[in-house]
Amino acid sequence: MKQPETNGRRVFLSKLLGGGVAAAGALMGLRAPALAKVLEGPDEGFDPGEHDYVFVVDIQKCIGCGNCVRACGIENNVPEGQFRTWIERYVVTHEGVHVDSPEGGMNGFEAIDPALREQAINAFFVPKLCNHCAEAPCVQVCPVGATFTSPEGFVLVDPEHCIGCGYCIQACPYGVRFMNKERRVADKCTWCYHRIRRGQQPACVTVCPTGSRSFGDTRDENDPVAQILKDDQWDVLKPGMHTQCQVLYVGLPRVVV
Amino acid sequence: MKPSPRSHLYRLLLVLAVAGAGFVGLRQLAIPDSWDEEHWYRGDALDELAAQPSRFGGNASCEGSSCHEPPANHKANYDALSQGLHAGVACESCHGPLARHAADGEKLDHARLNVANELCLGCHQELIARPQNFPQFSETLLYHELLNVRETSPCRACHNPHEPA
Numbered sequence A: 001m002k003q004p005e006t007n008g009r010r011v012f013l014s015k016l017l018g019g020g021v022a023a024a025g026a027l028m029g030l031r032a033p034a035l036a037k038v039l040e041g042p043d044e045g046f047d048p049g050e051h052d053y054v055f056v057v058d059i060q061k062c063i064g065c066g067n068c069v070r071a072c073g074i075e076n077n078v079p080e081g082q083f084r085t086w087i088e089r090y091v092v093t094h095e096g097v098h099v100d101s102p103e104g105g106m107n108g109f110e111a112i113d114p115a116l117r118e119q120a121i122n123a124f125f126v127p128k129l130c131n132h133c134a135e136a137p138c139v140q141v142c143p144v145g146a147t148f149t150s151p152e153g154f155v156l157v158d159p160e161h162c163i164g165c166g167y168c169i170q171a172c173p174y175g176v177r178f179m180n181k182e183r184r185v186a187d188k189c190t191w192c193y194h195r196i197r198r199g200q201q202p203a204c205v206t207v208c209p210t211g212s213r214s215f216g217d218t219r220d221e222n223d224p225v226a227q228i229l230k231d232d233q234w235d236v237l238k239p240g241m242h243t244q245c246q247v248l249y250v251g252l253p254r255v256v257v
Numbered sequence B: 001m002k003p004s005p006r007s008h009l010y011r012l013l014l015v016l017a018v019a020g021a022g023f024v025g026l027r028q029l030a031i032p033d034s035w036d037e038e039h040w041y042r043g044d045a046l047d048e049l050a051a052q053p054s055r056f057g058g059n060a061s062c063e064g065s066s067c068h069e070p071p072a073n074h075k076a077n078y079d080a081l082s083q084g085l086h087a088g089v090a091c092e093s094c095h096g097p098l099a100r101h102a103a104d105g106e107k108l109d110h111a112r113l114n115v116a117n118e119l120c121l122g123c124h125q126e127l128i129a130r131p132q133n134f135p136q137f138s139e140t141l142l143y144h145e146l147l148n149v150r151e152t153s154p155c156r157a158c159h160n161p162h163e164p165a
């Protein structure tokens, strides 16, 4: 499926050049046409039952650049000022823990107050997103079944069915849900469900320059996330909630909530 | 004719029957066609959500392309990038979403880029929360001091972002 053309000059040019460009493209071995299909087309051959996905966040690699937050907003049309994923900066001192996340870390971070820096004994960034809990409280409380667990284990919101009551937003122990101020329905990270079904990686994983974020199928032996499971050195946020998070944190300091 | 002594009961039954039928009918209308009774969601929602177009093409959109022969050489930059220190950095980390850059053999949109040094400092500015071993800009680095490099100096005057050193 091709996006309808809106630009008159472009339409004219494409008609003028149509055949020639297509032939030249084929000759040059451009992969663009195939790619366009991948990016919007149906995903034949995707079997939901054959995957077991996890999202891995490596705290020791995150540099707080905010690439992920920006990409997520663009990919998913997230309204300004709302976030499906965000970055928190933790600064630990003997007196207490300081956490900030200016604009969700979208534009990166400024240097911290020099006085605080003097006292800091540890500092790091923590990327946050929906944990796609296997035992999801939001799914339990939705009165109309608009929040549900997909056959692949994604926790999703059906925007056509959501009545905007906000119960799920209250129920999420991780605060990842929000009321989309444009669509007036509950919204949150989908692990880029549309991309996964096309064999792509989530947008934030695609642009993360340090590999702090990764996503994969634990049933696939060759997938890097399979090694994370083997190493068995991961944590989840708020394990006491017994929500069975599927976002695994590597190197998670204990102060993080 | 005398009305039946139980007519009040019949009337009540009639009202209940109408209300019951109304409830069942309305409920039927309110339940979407593709409702999954077992897992409790609207089955069509899956394909509707999956139809959202991708804005980020991933490195697959640049990899192996023969676009831009020299001097504006896409391929040379891509190859250099994949071998150098920035190997893990995706094209779209700096160039923004490129899924719409080209389609059907046509260029649809520019690959935008902010070439100011904020682009570099977004990752390489010195910050206490960054991992210790991550290269962070410092004015007091030997070469930077010798060449009088400030935070506002253009990084690209000396460093090639596709092959940084």
Ligand code: SF4
Binding pocket: A071, A072, A073, A075, A076, A084, A085, A129, A130, A188, A189, A190, A191, A192, A202, A203, A204, A205
């Ligand atoms: S997986 Fe997609 S929706 Fe979730 S945080 Fe990453 S970019 Fe956003």
Ligand code: SF4
Binding pocket: A061, A062, A063, A064, A065, A066, A067, A068, A069, A087, A125, A127, A207, A208, A209, A210, A211, A212, A213
């Ligand atoms: S893109 Fe990666 S390194 Fe940058 S803030 Fe996000 S998770 Fe951290």
